[in-house]
Amino acid sequence: xxxxxxxxxxxxxxxxxxxxxxxxxxxxxxxxxxxxxxxxxxxxxxxxxxxxxxxxxxxxxxxxxxxxxxxxxxxxxxxxxxxxxxxxxxxxxxxxxxxxxxxxxxxxxxxxxxxxxxxxxxxxxxxxxxxxxxxxxxxxxxxxxxxxxxxxxxxxxxxxxxxxxxxxxxxxxxxxxxxxxxxxxxxxxxxxxxxxxxxxxxxxxxxxxxxxxxxxxxxxxxxxxxxxxxxxxxxxxxxxxxxxxxxxxxxxxxxxxxxxxxxxxxxxxxxxxxxxxxxxxxxxxxxxxxxxxxxxxxxxxxxxxxxxxxxxxxxxxxxxxxxxxxxxxxxxxxxxxxxxxxxxxxxxxxxx
Amino acid sequence: xxxxxxxxxxxxxxxxxxxxxxxxxxxxxxxxxxxxxxxxxxxxxxxxxxxxxxxxxxxxxxxxxxxxxxxxxxxxxxxxxxxxxxxxxxxxxxxxxxxxxxxxxxxxxxxxxxxxxxxxxxxxxxxxxxxxxxxxxxxxxxxxxxxxxxxxxxxxxxxxxxxxxxxxxxxxxxxxxxxxxxxxxxxxxxxxxxxxxxxxxxxxxxxxxxxxxxxxxxxxxxxxxxxxxxxxxxxxxxxxxxxxxxxxxxxxxxxxxxxxxxxxxxxxxxxxxxxxxxxxxxxxxxxxxxxxxxxxxxxxxxxxxxxxxxxxxxxxxxxxxxxxxxxxxxxxxxxxxxxxxxxxxxxxxxxxxxxxxxxxxxxxxxxx
Amino acid sequence: xxxxxxxxxxxxxxxxxxxxxxxxxxxxxxxxxxxxxxxxxxxxxxxxxxxxxxxxxxxxxxxxxxxxxxxxxxx
Numbered sequence: 102x103x104x105x106x107x108x109x110x111x112x113x114x115x116x117x118x119x120x121x122x123x124x125x126x127x128x129x130x131x132x133x134x135x136x137x138x139x140x141x142x143x144x145x146x147x148x149x150x151x152x153x154x155x156x157x158x159x160x161x162x163x164x165x166x167x168x169x170x171x172x173x174x175x176x177x178x179x180x181x182x183x184x185x186x187x188x189x190x191x192x193x194x195x196x197x198x199x200x201x202x203x204x205x206x207x208x209x210x211x212x213x214x215x216x217x218x219x220x221x222x223x224x225x226x227x228x229x230x231x232x233x234x235x236x237x238x239x240x241x242x243x244x245x246x247x248x249x250x251x252x253x254x255x256x257x258x259x260x261x262x263x264x265x266x267x268x269x270x271x272x273x274x275x276x277x278x279x280x281x282x283x284x285x286x287x288x289x290x291x292x293x294x295x296x297x298x299x300x301x302x303x304x305x306x307x308x309x310x311x312x313x314x315x316x317x318x319x320x321x322x323x324x325x326x327x328x329x330x331x332x333x334x335x336x337x338x339x340x341x342x343x344x345x346x347x348x349x350x351x352x353x354x355x356x357x358x359x360x361x362x363x364x365x366x367x368x369x370x371x372x373x374x375x376x377x378x379x380x381x382x383x384x385x386x387x388x389x390x391x392x393x394x395x396x397x398x399x400x401x402x403x404x405x406x407x408x409x410x411x412x413x414x415x416x417x418x419x420x421x422x423x424x425x426x427x428x429x430x431x432x433x434x435x436x437x438x439x440x441x442x443x444x445x446x447x448x449x450x451x452x453x
Numbered sequence: 454x455x456x457x458x459x460x461x462x463x464x465x466x467x468x469x470x471x472x473x474x475x476x477x478x479x480x481x482x483x484x485x486x487x488x489x490x491x492x493x494x495x496x497x498x499x500x501x502x503x504x505x506x507x508x509x510x511x512x513x514x515x516x517x518x519x520x521x522x523x524x525x526x527x528x529x530x531x532x533x534x535x536x537x538x539x540x541x542x543x544x545x546x547x548x549x550x551x552x553x554x555x556x557x558x559x560x561x562x563x564x565x566x567x568x569x570x571x572x573x574x575x576x577x578x579x580x581x582x583x584x585x586x587x588x589x590x591x592x593x594x595x596x597x598x599x600x601x602x603x604x605x606x607x608x609x610x611x612x613x614x615x616x617x618x619x620x621x622x623x624x625x626x627x628x629x630x631x632x633x634x635x636x637x638x639x640x641x642x643x644x645x646x647x648x649x650x651x652x653x654x655x656x657x658x659x660x661x662x663x664x665x666x667x668x669x670x671x672x673x674x675x676x677x678x679x680x681x682x683x684x685x686x687x688x689x690x691x692x693x694x695x696x697x698x699x700x701x702x703x704x705x706x707x708x709x710x711x712x713x714x715x716x717x718x719x720x721x722x723x724x725x726x727x728x729x730x731x732x733x734x735x736x737x738x739x740x741x742x743x744x745x746x747x748x749x750x751x752x753x754x755x756x757x758x759x760x761x762x763x764x765x766x767x768x769x770x771x772x773x774x775x776x777x778x779x780x781x782x783x784x785x786x787x788x789x790x791x792x793x794x795x796x797x798x799x800x801x802x803x804x805x806x807x808x809x810x811x812x813x814x815x816x817x818x819x820x821x
Numbered sequence: 822x823x824x825x826x827x828x829x830x831x832x833x834x835x836x837x838x839x840x841x842x843x844x845x846x847x848x849x850x851x852x853x854x855x856x857x858x859x860x861x862x863x864x865x866x867x868x869x870x871x872x873x874x875x876x877x878x879x880x881x882x883x884x885x886x887x888x889x890x891x892x893x894x895x896x
Contacts (some may be wrong), residue, residue: 263825313498362463372454372844378805378824428818435466435678437500446793454844456827456863456880468891491824573869575851598825601854602870650825653865653873679887705880706865706873712864714870
């Protein structure tokens with residue numbers, strides 16, 4: 102990123118970030134909104150594009166295949182162990198870009214704020230977003246702010262859109278799984294969903310589990326470097342690992358044979374799932390990916406993943422098979438067989 | 454997870470499976486009913502049918518309190534939820550069970566009724582304390598496992614003077630249901646895998662009458678897959694040795710007399726109903742519980758004017774037959790084609806312990 | 822519905838309540854349906870209530886039986 106130019110700030114009193122709240126004026130396009138942008142968003146995100154204060158951001162790209170992805174974030178609660186809606190909105194969209202093998206370049210961020218939302222909380226979230234973006238080396242270069250009346254929102258909703266560039270020769274898509282391919286998961290599944298559930302008021306259990314929310318593009322870059330010919334890649338968010346595998350099965354017109362004993366699940370996550378009567382395979386993740394590759398690539402791919410901080414516990418959990426029914430089959434811990442079906446209904450609302 | 458993981462050990466499972474294979478008489482066909490929906494779930498979730506010899510068949514029983522609740526009672530619950538000053542509290546599974554006309558508590562909630570999912574009856578207490586101007590009704594269902602907490606909650610409500618709390622009681626009884634099932638003589642059963650947690654409360658003694666009367670061995674099984682395999686082995690051994698006993702496999706939690714405090718609480722607050730309708734089994738005398746007169750103020754059926762409801766099942770739904778073990782889920786014309794977990798037409802597809810839901814979610818690979 | 826599982830009592834609170842630990846997850850439950858509960862005991866919990874104490878000796882016996890079967894199977 103280039104040096105930020107000096108921001109031409111609108112004069113006026115400082116916003117009361119300690120005790121102040123959002124009001125309708127902050128979304129009206131007038132002075133209040135300009136002050137909010139100046140004193141909060143520009144300070145936190147601070148880059149040459151935003152500081153120009155246009156309604157859009159202009160940039161050049163080298164030629165090649167580009168990708169674009171967008172994600173709305175409505176998670177509740179807004180703050181959870183291991184993250185918040187701010188960091189999640191950055192990681193989520195970066196990960197969608199990264200799952201195509203692309204290098205994320207820029208993000209946009211659009212906020213829908215509820216009248217009465219505390220400025221202190223908004224500042225925390227925006228700072229968290231800025232931190233996540235900086236760590237990922239991706240700038241938030243344009244945005245929008247709207248305010249809705251009290252009772253018509255739920256604190257804050259954030260939508261982020263991102264663009265990225267796919268390296269030459271990389272073609273990753275969900276319809277490329279072939280019988281015989283191996284399935285690799287990058288680490289422990291179910292952390293995010295359990296972290297969220299532990300903070301929902303009516304569930305009342307305590308755990309030290311943190312959300313695994315993280316930007317995966319660097320891990321993916323290492324993976325592609327080791328094995329440029331990865332067939333499929335996806336992050337198992339809503340609906341968990343089970344949903345991702347079922348999606349691949351349908352897209353690629355194949356089946357899966359997974360070994361339950363190989364799926365990495367933390368004891369605490371398994372315990373929480375026992376208590377709540379849930380299956381960890383359906384619980385959301387926000388910092389994991391599932392890769393499908395030709396068996397000749399497995400060893401180097403796994404080695405590359407395990408030497409990256411976000412892939413330490415990666416493992417091969419199964420393989421792709423011929424199956425006209427497109428079932429995801431599971432060899433259970435005790436040696437029996439069952440299917441891992443599509444998620445029926447909704448496991449937990451507002452999970453991401 | 455101590456005392457959970459050890460009972461899911463793959464090596465032990467293999468050994469048990471081998472032991473079962475060595476003990477079955479090759480010319481004999483063994484038919485066992487797992488009474489409890491929780492066992493149905495375990496059997497399919499771990500793929501136990503693959504580990505049994507072909508001549509050992511497991512038949513699903515009616516031990517799923519969500520599944521056996523007749524539509525008429527669900528219609529009453531929906532009526533309760535529709536009163537404008539009522540907050541209806543319910544365990545999760547009941548929310549999606551279809552009532553007459555495919556209505557449900559979840560649909561009532563979407564239409565504006567205050568329906569809340571809870572994990573413990575204590576949550577309903579809290580909601581009552583936090584909303585003194587509202588009527589809080591707890592939709593109580595379950596076999597004997599779940600009954601003591603409800604009874605205790607009613608006792609506590611009286612102690613606390615909680616004047617806006619009541620219970621819509623639908624608790625049902627296990628040994629009576631077993632007797633009723635065996636009376637119909639519809640299914641050829643060699644024995645029962647008996648419920649785990651019901652038996653913690655009532656002990657193994659109440660099954661002795663049923664076992665003797667119909668000459669069927671009963672093995673009370675723990676919940677984990679190794680427990681179920683072990684119980685099947687014990688049943689096979691009983692049959693081969695011509696014994697007919699009530700045995701406890703789940704010795705780490707069940708004894709002959711059960712939990713006396715729980716039984717005491719239940720007797721203090723609840724009494725037998727003359728008769729109660731069971732989906733699939735019809736009206737069974739003395740098979741369910743109601744709230745005693747001394748606690749009448751906490752009885753939602755006395756507190757509210759509830760409409761008479763009859764309940765109309767979907768014409769092609771065979772949940773009743775599935776619950777009695779007469780038909781298997783895959784024999785239902787609607788199964789997986791029209792009736793799915795997203796669009797359940799009958800109760801067996803809704804509850805995670807329902808036979809249809811279990812087979813749909815886990816077992817279809819064995820069928821096709 | 823019959824969802825019940827073993828957890829270890831780690832703290833006794835007043836008013837017939839206790840904290841249990843299940844594989845690292847902790848939860849507050851009622852022990853009103855039991856008598857003589859001590860810290861360290863394993864109990865079976867269901868819908869927020871402890872239904873019975875788990876007999877650890879019996880659990881070990883059952884597991885030993887399985888271990889014997891495994892040994893016999895290997896022979």
